[in-house]
Amino acid sequence: MQHVLARVRAFDATRPWLWDGAVTATWTVAALVDATGGWRTTAQDPSVPSWLVVATTLALVLPLHLRRRRPVGALAAMACGALVSTVSGAFLQSAYLQAIPLFHIALNRPPRGLLWSTALLATPLAAGAVRFRTDAWNQHLAPALWAYALVALLGIAVRSRRDERAQEVRLAAAAERTRIAREMHDIIGHNLSVITGLADGGRYAAAKSPERAVQALDAIGTTSRQALAELRRLLGVLREDEEESADRAPQPGLADLPALIDGVRSAGLRVHADLSEAPRPLAPGAELTVYRVAQEALTNTLKHAGEGAEARVTLTYAPEDLTLTVTDTGRGRSGSTDRGPSDPPPRQPRPAGQGLTGMRERAALYDGTLECGPLPAGGGWRVRLRLPLEDTPS
Incomplete structure (x- = not known):
């Protein structure tokens, strides 16, 4: 299921117009059915002209195409349609579609966006309460307020969960960077110390024992290749595009301690x-x-x-x-300058x-x-x- 959802999200990311268009077309058809008398409410005024009902309906549904890119703008356009619907007495049920851009505002916009949304949503509701005082609170105003509040809370909850997952991903990435940095410190620090010891020993042995100098150079080459192999394996995990080809050699363990000790011995x-x-x-x-x-x-x-x-x-x-x-x-390696020649350095x-x-x-x-x-x-x-x-x- 997660794989399918990931593919759907990837498809939507590359072709957002397709999903936006499908959602807008679906709700447009449903709203026009409502506008032509399919789902009339008891509060609807039958004297409202049909052309006004259709125009108001389109004003309430067509802005849905912008609900993800410009949710505040889409809500503002829909609020104008909702104001006409309420004042004229049409009371179109498609006015509740304002909850869709409201959800996206709560999900993706700063908290102050909800303040603007409250003003946009409250204006048609207040106008309707003034225009139709009888039963306005019970039949229209209270259900709308509850619906919008629940949608806003849902958007906030989804946003909080999404931010929490993002924070977990960031913490995991930071922990992985710390682990890789620690591994690189161990690999580079140890092998460079061994190489330095071998180089120092080889330099002193070159004049008296060329054979030991050659052995030191061989050991330097072996240690360097081992360090490079470990670094390639470690850095391979950072290449997401080469995950399958990354070296799968196991990390060193207890069985590798004798080899580690032999390498240090070779450094002197x-x-x-x-x-x-x-x-x-x-x-x-x-x-x-x-x-x-x-x-x-x-x-x-x-x-x-x-x-x-x-x-x-x-x-x-x-x-x-x-x-x-x-x-x-x-x-x-160093001490005070006043110690005797036979005294060990402090x-x-x-x-x-x-x-x-x-x-x-x-x-x-x-x-x-x-x-x-x-x-x-x-x-x-x-x-x-x-x-x-x-x-x-x-």
Whole structure:
């Protein structure tokens, strides 16, 4: 049904004149039947000339063709016909068709448009009440007011629901942009850090060990290709016209942690790993969270821990949650100028930038917790992630 409605809306968007013309023609036929005596009301004055009835009828129905493009103008033209109908005593039922442009005003125009609509609708009703005082309220005025009020409320309700759906779409788009930005930060930040470490190592090794320099260049090429492949897969979801051809490779997970650690080792960082096997399968999103947190923590170690630092990655499981811990022994890349030549450089605080914020957001998404901070003694840094194993969203 939704597919059919979408096709109907698309057809109407390209050919609005067809639907507008069909609606106007249908109501014109119905109104002319009323004007020629098919559906006369008890309040109608039989002495009203037929030509005036027909002319008033056309004035009440032909403006419907503009009800979507210029609803206020259409209502103004119809109000003139309604005024003639009421004052002359014709009391044509087609005057109730003013509810159609009123609905479109409530649906698509600012609230002040309803104020103008009230004035346009009230003028014929007030004129009729003055012209025909007997039973005017019971027979004509009160039902019309109730009908127009209900139509206006219906338009407001539909508009509110439409705005709510539009807001949901905007929020979903913003969340998707945030997710893509976070993924790009993880991919680019990590791989560039690895490439920088490989390039630095290759530069120092070029003079003494050309073979190791060649290995570093090979590793740079491999890391660059992996980064490009991940970026192509990620950006493929943004191409709506190429949705079917987008790369459907799965996102990285727990099985990719050894490869991640090997890549960091190739950049010159000594990493010790203790990775336990999962007792049961995890949701892909939870696995991606663990992978990205480990990736970001190791990337920060590469950038901030300094020379000679070592890292340890530990993944353990408890009955109700898993714990990922990444620690390093780094003291920072720069220190004060008055330290001795054999003194280790003092530890520098790590920036709380987009990386740490992204890790916390990922953990919170799966009801997990993330702790980041310096180790209590001996220098170093620790990142600890806890994720529940039960009721993990997929």
